[in-house]
Amino acid sequence: MATIHRGGNVDLLSGKVAVIGYGSQGHAHALNLRDSGIEVEVGVRAGSPSADAAEDAGLAVSTVGDATRGAQVVAVLVPDHVQKGVYEQEIAPNLEPDSALLFAHGLNIHFGRIVPAAGHDVVMVAPKAPGHRVRELYESGAGTPGLVAVHQDSSGGALELALAYGTAIGCGRVGLLETTFAEETESDLFGEQAVLCGGVTSLIKAGFETLVEAGYQPEIAYYECLNELKLIVDLIYEGGFEYMRYSISDVAEYGDLTRGPRVVDERVKETMRTLLDEIRSGAFARELFADDEAGRPKFEELRRKNAGGQLEQVGSELRALAGKEGLLGADVHGVG
Numbered sequence: 001m002a003t004i005h006r007g008g009n010v011d012l013l014s015g016k017v018a019v020i021g022y023g024s025q026g027h028a029h030a031l032n033l034r035d036s037g038i039e040v041e042v043g044v045r046a047g048s049p050s051a052d053a054a055e056d057a058g059l060a061v062s063t064v065g066d067a068t069r070g071a072q073v074v075a076v077l078v079p080d081h082v083q084k085g086v087y088e089q090e091i092a093p094n095l096e097p098d099s100a101l102l103f104a105h106g107l108n109i110h111f112g113r114i115v116p117a118a119g120h121d122v123v124m125v126a127p128k129a130p131g132h133r134v135r136e137l138y139e140s141g142a143g144t145p146g147l148v149a150v151h152q153d154s155s156g157g158a159l160e161l162a163l164a165y166g167t168a169i170g171c172g173r174v175g176l177l178e179t180t181f182a183e184e185t186e187s188d189l190f191g192e193q194a195v196l197c198g199g200v201t202s203l204i205k206a207g208f209e210t211l212v213e214a215g216y217q218p219e220i221a222y223y224e225c226l227n228e229l230k231l232i233v234d235l236i237y238e239g240g241f242e243y244m245r246y247s248i249s250d251v252a253e254y255g256d257l258t259r260g261p262r263v264v265d266e267r268v269k270e271t272m273r274t275l276l277d278e279i280r281s282g283a284f285a286r287e288l289f290a291d292d293e294a295g296r297p298k299f300e301e302l303r304r305k306n307a308g309g310q311l312e313q314v315g316s317e318l319r320a321l322a323g324k325e326g327l328l329g330a331d332v333h334g335v336g
């Protein structure tokens, strides 16, 4: 069983926390820390539009270097693909020898893109929710669950420090699940590739195309293969497979049980194992970062190739027809 921590000693955060980046996670962490009584300084790029937002929220704002100087904890909350550059150019030269470094995702540390010197605690506190949710729930007195991990424990108190931070941003009110940088990074990449983003869009696309190519109306195919997915996922989210199967008709359930395993069969699972191998060997990360460093030629070509298309066309027509809340159900923006 996983170790789940509740609560943490917020008083351990007696110094300044530098929150680097004021985006989805950055704004939520900065505001929640501040409201938990912790000294916060937000570090942003010169001329960044988020500097105004942070100042309007009453936060102390400065450059990345100035925020880093004198901080007890430096929370690195800029996008993953720029973290290495920001770390090398602006954080590392200004970092106190005993400052702790905190990440909300393990990618750069786990794959060795950022290698902090000995002397720094290196920890992760990763809320399992988008930033606006982290802020919203904190304000309502609750919190989002989170993951906590220690990569380097120089002080001997790295876990306690991470739990203090996790509690100050609200996750400790619900639960901080202990993991490792390796487990968080590898499972996160696998989930988004095989199931959540890659798997689900490819499944929808294959189903949609199969119906349309067989002569069914695209609008009907869209409802069946995409729009109704939200209803099914909502049921699964609420009560698992059993609750979903209890709610659907016997005809649907029989089709599910007999045909589902033929769609996602042993070959698909073999491919999933290959994807996982590529993640664990670092091959995926090397490919991603090499493309990024070359100015993203492959990424941009894939975006162009996947833009538009009949499915998107039908979707936008149906949404326009429906208005925001009509024909396509309560949440046309998707599964949240």
Ligand code: NAD
Binding pocket: 020, 021, 022, 023, 024, 025, 026, 044, 045, 048, 050, 064, 076, 077, 078, 079, 080, 082, 086, 103, 104, 105, 126, 127, 128, 129, 130, 131
């Ligand atoms: P984001 O894209 O929302 O925000 C990043 C901020 O960094 C923006 O304010 C941007 O202006 C700033 N920024 C961009 N480039 C910069 C640079 N070169 N120098 C200084 N500032 C720069 O990022 P995010 O989604 O909050 O992600 C931050 C971290 O949190 C990542 O490690 C991510 O994996 C992790 N995370 C995100 C979520 C989420 O829901 N978004 C959830 C859990 C963990």
Ligand code: MG
Binding pocket: 188, 189, 192
């Ligand atoms: Mg992810």
